[in-house]
Amino acid sequence: MAGVISEVGSDLTTLREGQRVVVLNSAPCDHCFFCERGTPELCDNLELLNGAYAEYIRVPAHITRHNVHPLPEGMSFSAAALAEPFACALHAVDKMRLRPGETIALIGAGNMARLLICALKAGGARVLVLGRNAERLQLAIAAGADEVIDLVAEPDGVAAVRRRTAGERGADGVIEAVGKAETWALSVRLVRKGGRICLFGGCAAGSKAEVDTHRIHYEEIALFGVFHHRPSYVRQALELLSQGAVRTDLLIDREIPLDEVVCFFAANREASALKAAVIM
Template sequence: MRAAMFYEPGDVRMEDVPVPEPGPGEVLVRIGAALTCGTDVKTYRRGHPTLITEIPSPFGHEFGGTIETVGEGVEGWRAGTRVVAANSAPCNRCYYCKVGDQSMCENLAFLNGAFAEYIVVPSRIVEQNLYEIPEGVEYSRAALLEPLACAVHGMVRTPVSMGDTVAVIGAGQIGLMFVRLATERGARVICVDKSSDRLAVARELGAEETVEAAGGVDTTEAVREWTPEGRGADRVIEAVGLPELWEQALQMVRK
């Protein structure tokens, strides 16, 4: 099969490799669509401490596809089923899992290799985070389940109510998902980004106001001016991942 193989930052090669075989508890999925995550871009640029465990390494983790074969002991799944999977699964035994912070699990099982014709889904992910794609949903849309789940989890952990003012920093895929989810909760949303094109999409998804972070614009002041009495947003969601923006978010939020 053809597969993208990661050798080092900036060096990813399309190669012919054997089709992997599923082990006990695993399933082999024929890829229908694979998406490029921000983590993939970062990995391409500078590597990754946990996703890349060998060189060369399979690459990519957001996908939708069809089960080709199932490994020994797999129950509830059969060949021909359209599926999507999260890119990890917790151990459910460490401290963080026991207190309900599974995303902080110290022993996560990872999945990697979606930029290929086939991928093997590890047994722990098969058990916990493999899902059937509903009829009528395209592979490319289903593959968004994993990043969407991250945004939904964030909203579950964030008490956003109708009428709240919510500032979203960053209009990438995750930021735009937060814009839409906050809007669905009845919040008034302002979105900040450097790209006018991305901000246009944010408006389409429900943002009432946008701020283009360019040309010396004081984005913190712009957000505060938009809020009632200039007191700051009720909630600020930072969806870029830069430390300087974490600090800026604290300046945007009300007391």
């Protein structure tokens, strides 16, 4: 969320009343086992601030110290509100350890996938997007994807990716951004020997994915999950957003007042709508 500071605590000296800021939804404790090892997203005492559908919100002191950031000059509140999901995308791409020109297959073409495309292109990757919704695939192209694969027209996604990679080896890396067991399994089949797989889409608790363990072992395939963001990725997200690295119109297609939020969610419960900025 983003807005204007209406009041600051007596001990706060880094922010001021009237300042335009973006507020993130969490902050790490800095002192637990995971924070001390440089993985604050896994903090045992992660402080959360969920929900922003209000005219005013009190931000806890710890989040204020870590994850309230002044907005770059000229950045809209709508664009700033994308800092949190974009920071998550940058986290995933950083863990991919990209080499310039590598081909990354991205499974999924939803809103989060478009932010992943922007993060991948900022890292110098060639991006293939796999999906089933023609409209979303066109949005992926507009976001910067180099090629899209419509799994309705080309149901064999593995063959489709191999045809589009050097030596038909498969993708150098795969990011799964759907969060289903079957697409987790597909990701293993799409990657080349020695490739990396980022399991970005979270599955429901208790989900089981069946993968080819023989291939993972003998072809040295690396799989890893990515969760949440870090303050450093938030700062990077704001910098890239200020540079126009993300076309916000591909993610936010309307502005609505606070009193229309419930109706908006009800009307779009079954739809694949773009995001709406709630403006007060």
